[in-house]
Amino acid sequence: MSAVFHNVNNLIFFGVTAVVMVTSFTLIAVITGFQHETKKFKTMVVTIVLVLLFQFIVLDPIRFIVLSIDSATWPKKHIMNYKPEAAREKYNHLDYLRTRLKSLKSQLMITIQHRNEKLNEKYSHITHDLKLYGTYFLLLLMVVIVHQDPLLYYNTNAVVTLMSHNTSNTLGIKEVMTLDKVYDFIELTLIKGFNPDTSADTGWLQIRQMKRLGVIRLRQLRHIYSPNPYDTLWDSVSRMPAWSEPYQRLHYEDKYWRIYEPWRPITHMPTLEDGLLLNFNHYGFDVDYPELLGYAALLTTGPHNSLKVLKYLKVYNWIDHKNTSAFFIDFTMFNADANIFTVCTLVVEYTPFGYHLTRASVQSAKLLESLDQMSHVKIIVMLLYLIIVIQFGRSLAVKLWYNHDAIKKAWNKVDVIICTMNLILLALILLREYEVSKLLKLLKESTTRDYLDFQRPTRLYLLINIVMGFLVCITTLRLWKVLQFASVFAVFSKTLYLAWPAVASTALIIIIFLMGLGMAVAIINGNNSEYFQKLVKCIIACLCFAFGFSSEVHPTDMFHGGKSLGIVLYLVLVFIIAVVLMNVFAALIFSYFESAEQDRKDATRHSRINYLQFLRLEFANTLKFCGSGCRLFRKSYHPQGRTVHENVEWELYRRELLRAKTSSLVVTKKPSDEELRFQYRQRIELLLGLSAILTVQVELVERLLLGDKNGELPATSESDDSDVPEMYRKRKD
Known part of the structure; x- marks a missing residue:
């Protein structure tokens, strides 16, 4: 160029x-x-x-x-690529001197410290990796930022509140304490609440912008007797209305399907999508409930027919205390103004002790991502991220193509994992778009009896968020390796490497104490405190309390087994774990930090440059160009009524006073003989470089003043050009 x-x-x-x-x-x-x-x-x-x-x-x-x-x-042997010789440009002695002067100035910057080629090559690779991984990490964070929508939190919080608590017109799920209250909740909140105007479906009573998609599905799981109390068996046998037996298939069953459908178990096609996305359990307070089992009944879109279906279920005791373990209410709402799908799953769990436990599980997601609904910033960020991912994959492919053994390195395996996770993320996004388009097509052709299951695209949306979270974590880990040129990161990594046996032993002791204390607290106070109800929850509560999060757990929660025993447990938690062991853990890390820092200082020599010094020399021209552009902001020289010689003497005197005051306060370490020899050699090289620069400048000034336009001196001059390259010498005809 x-x-x-x-x-x-x-x-x-x-x-x-x-x-x-x-x-x-x-x-x-x-x-x-x-x-x-x-x-x-x-x-x-x-x-x-x-x-x-x-x-x-x-x-x-x-x-x-x-x-x-x-x-x-088909090699072309007889065709030769002929390139005409470029016109040889003419140079004179002045050009040679100017080039020589630039070369000497550049060599003056290259000191002894910059001549370690292995270190320079290492820093060069670090610069390339920092540019690649740093850009990728920043774009990934921008993708996460533009992907998240704060409206989803407010939508989820509002729907959970409206479904859980009573309002002036509806009943909250938390108020469902008896069997009859379930039917009242469905009638008041879900049927009349979504059809406030009987003439037309005008949206939800609480939030008018939300419309329900499809019909509401009522699903229950019924347990059967099992000799093993810890192995729950779920009923999956077809029955007649009112759960009567034996089951008979009547000839008019297909015509009156709504009458017999609630008494038949749910049937799913054995597809890969259902196996991967819907084969999960709802975690209850006592038992885990599978998603693909149970008995389902569908309401209709109109309130009149929905009330008839609800009355039919109530008359024939579809929900009973004998075998019903859990009752699920599933439906999906859509807000076109905010482009938010809200998938609601209301759970009523019937416990063995006769108490009803309820909760509202709500998931908000943006499943429609068309170009007209995306902002310009999001489009630009996604395109830039796509480009940097392609560049990242190309860099990894080239590295592995020319060096197959590079795959054995741990950090290259991390790069392969990052590329694989990006491919998985792309596949999940395409699969989610396919699921949403299929459901929207079904919505366009649906009738009053179709239930639209938005669980699969919602779980894909959540899975995409999880993959993005893991991608951020593993990219941060990979960026940590690139930042090892900084002394802080190097000392920290070396400290962890040296201290991992002692740190692991101390951490194991802390875990043993926490587990023992958690078991004791759960056994003694588990029946009376919410935070000590389960063993895992109790251990987590003790761990949080040991780390200072004491806003939830109070000392009185440990006194249900007696004040004396509670005080002992509290002292063990506060004193032994929170004070002694944690301080031992911190002191151990601190001692290894000091040791690693001292080793680093002893191993560091003056012949080794840091990464910033390498960048300063590598991008010297760029920094010089930026510095020349900032000349307007430089401070001008003010003589203040003194000559230059007087100003120089005054500045030297001021610096000497400042050095004397500093030396009286700070004790400086006397340099060793090796350091003195290194400083002496460095000064000698600097003086020789300055001498060469002054020599060339004197000769350049001489030729500019006494020579002709080409810088040639008269024949009587003593100047000799024997050391000048041939291309710069004067040609004699």
Whole structure:
């Protein structure tokens, strides 16, 4: 590029062409204008970027493969690539001196510390990795930021509150204490609450912008007798209304399907999607309940028919105290203004001791991500992230292609995991879009009896968030490796490497104490305190209390087994775990930090430069250009009525006073003989470099003042150009 623009004619031609093109495009944009709709404009931009990426990623490799096969199969032996010799440019002695002066100034910056080639190569790789992984990490964080929507939290919180507590017109799920209250809740909150106007479906009574999609599904799981009390068996036998037996298949059953459907178990097709996305359990207070089992009954969209179905279920005791273990109410709402899908699962759990435990599980998700609904910032961030992911994968592929043994390194395996997780993330996004489009198509063709199960796209949405979270974690871990050039990260890593046996032993002792104390507290106080109800929850509560989170757990929660025993447990938790063991853990880490820092200082020599010094020399021209642009902000020289010699003496005197005051307060360590020799050698090299620069500057000044326009001195001059390269010497005709 420099050779092309070295000629003035080429530079002028390029400048005129660039000005004409920029002016033409500017005039077209200003006068004619690009008048497109926002949606169409976004589609055009994304299409252009995707076409370019397809060109660079797919078509170009195919083209190069075809050309390489063609060249290898039919080699062109008789065709020689002839390149005319470029016109040899003429240089004179002044050009040589100027080039020599720049070279000496550059060599003056390269001291002894910068001549460790192995270290320079290491820093060069660090610069490349820092640029790649740092850019990828920042774009990943931006993707997480633009992906999250704060409206989802407020929507979830509002729906949970409205479903859980009573209002002036509806009943809350937390008020369902008896069997009859379940039917009242369904009638008041779910049927009449979603149909406040009987003439038309105008949305939810509490939030008018929300519309229910499909019908409400009522599902229950019925347990059967099991000799093992810890192994719950679920009923899956078809029965007649009122749970009567034996089951009979009647000839008019297909016509009156609503009468017999609630008494038949749910049937699912054995598909891979259901096995991966719906094969999960709802964690109850006593038992875990599977999603793909149970008996289901569907309401209708209209309130009149829904009340008839509810009355039918109530008359025939569809929900009873004998075998019903849990009751689920599933439905989905959509807010078109906020583009939020709300998947609600209301659970009523019947415990063996006759008490009803309820909760409202709500998941809010943005499942429609079309271009017209995405902001410009989000589109730009996603496109940049796609480009950096492609660059990341290309860098890893090139590294593994030329060095197959590089896959054995742990950090290269981390890179492979990052690329794999990005591919999984892309597959999950495509699968979610497919599921949503399929459900929307079903919604378009649905009737009053269709239930739209949005559990699968919602679980895909949650799985995408989980994968993105793991991707951020593992990228942060990979970036930690790149930041090892900094002394803080190096000392911390070395400390963990040296101290891991002692730290692991201390941590094991803390865990043993916590588990023993958690078991004791759970056995003694578990029946009277919410935080000590279960063993795992009790251990977590003790751990949080030991680390200072004491706003929830109070000392009185441990006194249910007696005040004396409670005081002993409290002292063990507060004194032994929180004070003694934690302080031992911190002191152990601190001692290893001091040891690692001392080793680092002893191992560091003056011949070793740090990473910032390497960057300062590597990008010296860039820093010089930036410094030249900031000359306006530099401080000007003010003589203040003194000469230059007097100002210099005054500045030296001021620095000497400051050094004397500092030396009286701070005790400086006397340098060793090796350090003195190194400083002496460094000063000698600096003086020799300055001497060479002054010599060239004197000769350059001499030729500018006494020589001709080419810098040639008269024949009587004693100057000799024997040391000048041949291309710079004067040619004699």
